[in-house]
Amino acid sequence: FLKLVLRVWKFLKKAWDVAVDDPRKVIHCLKVGLALSVVSLFYYMRPLYQGVGGNAMWAIMTVVVVFEHTVGATLAKCINRGAGTFLAGSLGVGVNWVAGHSREFEPIILGASVFFLASAATFSRFIPSVKQRFDYGAMIFILTFSLVSVSGYRVDKLLDLAQQRLSTIAIGASMCIIITMLVCPIWAGQDLHVLVTRNMDKLANSLDGCVAEYFEDSTSPSDKEEESSKKLQGYKCVLNSKATEESLANFAIWEPAHGRFSFRHPWVQYLKVGAAMRNCGYCIEALNGCIAINSETQAPQFVKNHLSEVCMRLSSHSSNVLKELAQMTKSMKKSTKIDFAIGEMNGAVLDLQDALKSLPTQLTPPPQTNTAVLAPTAVPLIEVAPLVTVASLLIEIAS
């Protein structure tokens, strides 16, 4: 019994952590509750309401299914639902009319049409470009079409029914849109923007921390080390944020102008920047791996000393570039400092290459060495270059 209490307690604690971590999630929950109770009360009070089978159901169902965390997702689902219902409804009425005129084949025609259209719509959900935007719409299409063709009413009654259903869905959907956009809206575009800039900062910090940890004397106090290792792990977030970025960008496309973003903001550019950042992240990962391996087989101290200054300078310059880029993306203005910072970084890259070339001559006295280990530092820095170009592209388009 105590075990059960402990598990419940753990679960509640986890839930509390989620709430503290992002209070907007709590607000979203309250919004859903609000929308639902408004819709249900609306129908509960109205005298023209009759039973569960009536129209109220469709409004409530629409709210439950359509209400999503971000404005973009809600809008996308509303539009998909509306379009799917309308298309399938009109098609269903047509098929019913045809079937009604051929009395004896009616079940066969209806069954065959359901079979073929359902298969075709299901297949269309596998096509990437459809899946990305109209997945939900295709599902609603199948649902509505089967319902209409099974209903077996005469056409004039069907039209009446369809009109009622569309209007209730419209009520539910407009309720969702109003509440999601007016009460503390959560914009997918804004989220994407923040995610990308925060990831840039994290990359810069990881890069700094990684190089510093290698060259630093290990005499620093341990509590500072813990914090720095936390910083160091920041690049892992960058590696894992691909799916989030894609879904956010996908929703952001549906959003109207908000804040500093216009309607046709180039969201796809954010994905490109994200991909470039992930490339940087891979390099940092490899760098980290080298450091982990070589903490055992230490390179001789004097080699380290020879290279440490150049490497540190290079890493600080390139993390400066990243930070500057993050700042630039945040303010959406092209800053003049960035060209200067890039120039400095490129200079540092050349310096490191020179230092590496001059290394073997100095090494000849003691032939054992792990110089090779140091080389990978050069790699992420050189790979930063494409990121820079992509980002500046974005900035030019955005501003």
Added chain:
Amino acid sequence: FLKLVLRVWKFLKKAWDVAVDDPRKVIHCLKVGLALSVVSLFYYMRPLYQGVGGNAMWAIMTVVVVFEHTVGATLAKCINRGAGTFLAGSLGVGVNWVAGHSREFEPIILGASVFFLASAATFSRFIPSVKQRFDYGAMIFILTFSLVSVSGYRVDKLLDLAQQRLSTIAIGASMCIIITMLVCPIWAGQDLHVLVTRNMDKLANSLDGCVAEYFEDSTSPSDKEEESSKKLQGYKCVLNSKATEESLANFAIWEPAHGRFSFRHPWVQYLKVGAAMRNCGYCIEALNGCIAINSETQAPQFVKNHLSEVCMRLSSHSSNVLKELAQMTKSMKKSTKIDFAIGEMNGAVLDLQDALKSLPTQLTPPPQTNTAVLAPTAVPLIEVAPLVTVASLLIEIAS
């Protein structure tokens, strides 16, 4: 107009590619069509059927919403839907009973209960452990509860209604389960297994191709090169397959015993193997980056010659280990060759380290060099080690 035709043609061609690429998708579509037309004909023929508002709707809706590509996903949704409906239904009847006994506060009690339960259920969907398994169930819970509390019937009639709804949902769900499991079943577990083993092979090929490309003379014919560059890109699939792996593993948990997999197959181990493979992939990515940069600043030929033999041997040994592992995972038997292959790989790692150490002494005559470039080859190979341990762990559990 010609443009429109061209676009439609392109779209159809893409759809055809999808179909050819994975014929099981087409079969899945036909299965959905079959299930839907069986259910709708079933209801269409039965005399006890009355109008759209009737029960047929719920069976059809269940089929449309619940039928998924893999068996595991379908089962998970069926169970979620059943449990969510049952829980919310009984709770809703209870709340209705309480509200019915306090005449004047009825709308307030109902509205408040909808608000609080909907908020709580929406919040629970944000908690990772709930989201992973019961996301759909929570949604159905909200939906059913609001529908029941809005219906405003007396309790005895509600019980009748609830029983009808549950039975129609059961009909729809059992139809889905029967069709998905008997007609060409697509098992998530099987898919996951194949994905992981294929990714291992891809990694091995990329590693081979990458190292070979660097050391090989560039006199090979261009068509062979194209194929090899395709192989080389294989590791990118590994990097991007995280989300797929996770969702497959998540569905596989729900599946009963099938093929060579028992009910409680350790699917989580596959995720660990996937993570280890992704680490290897990062290394290959870094390696690739080095090669791209150094195709301009070529290392002197004699350095290459000195190292090429050792590096090639190391890469072929370690890709052998990967291939052996893939073979082992495929057959789910611990092979005796693997220990031998690992031993050979470790020997090759030591050889490479020796070669790197002896390099500077040989280099002294011409002091310019890019030896550093070659070092990263050592990294992925050393990083293969954790993969090996994880995989052998899996094999021991599985067999």
